[in-house]
Amino acid sequence: MALSPFHLAIPVYDLATCRAFYGETFGLSEGRSSAQWVDFDFYGHQLVIHEHPKTATQDSAHTNPVDGHDVPVPHFGIVLSWEEWEALAERLKSFGTQFVIEPYVRFKGQVGEQATMFLLDPCGNALEFKAFKDMSQLFAK
Template identity: 65%
Template structure:
């Protein structure tokens, strides 16, 4: 795989202070620039920006069934190294993060074996953190 460029992702949050605390203290991300309406974070080398947006009554959750589990859509996240993912999952469990889908292993012993977990930030943005046992299989069928 060639060297990846950092991505930039901006997401809405209806409570900037609560979201800022979550990304700073729960996920332990370093904060970058900020204003009264947005905050930058170093999301594992990528730029994540939370932007304040009033909650709308039309904001509804959607899920797709995958492996018999209800996967929230949309969601975003990162693919971590196997051991880093394990440590991160343990840290989140110790911090009593409420998982939408508890950490588990998919395709155990098969092509594309991966660890995954889903949870939401306090404003309802769904995140998936995953890891591949063999990173060269990220796009394998």
């Protein structure tokens, strides 16, 4: 199934720091930009960071319990192949990333078993990166 790229615009209160974070830490290619926003190629999707005053969720994230962990809400991310996920986890560790939830496999032996990790960007936006060894489990009940 071919997917259409999504567009996601998020608020950041420190554009320069987040520009470096997404560009250097993740190695994302930069697209168009201005003094107030920057486009990134987020694994084939369009992520735009927009300069904006700090939001309540960036200051103090809400969480919901999932598989024994406190998952930050809201969050966004991408589903990668297992190999891409492992490589990203190693890359993030090499940059000294502080994880909200360290890379691990959740729902082991259950429907929806997946590798996942959560982290915050420098402005407190929560990101999740996950992978399935069996992609048919993505929407399984």
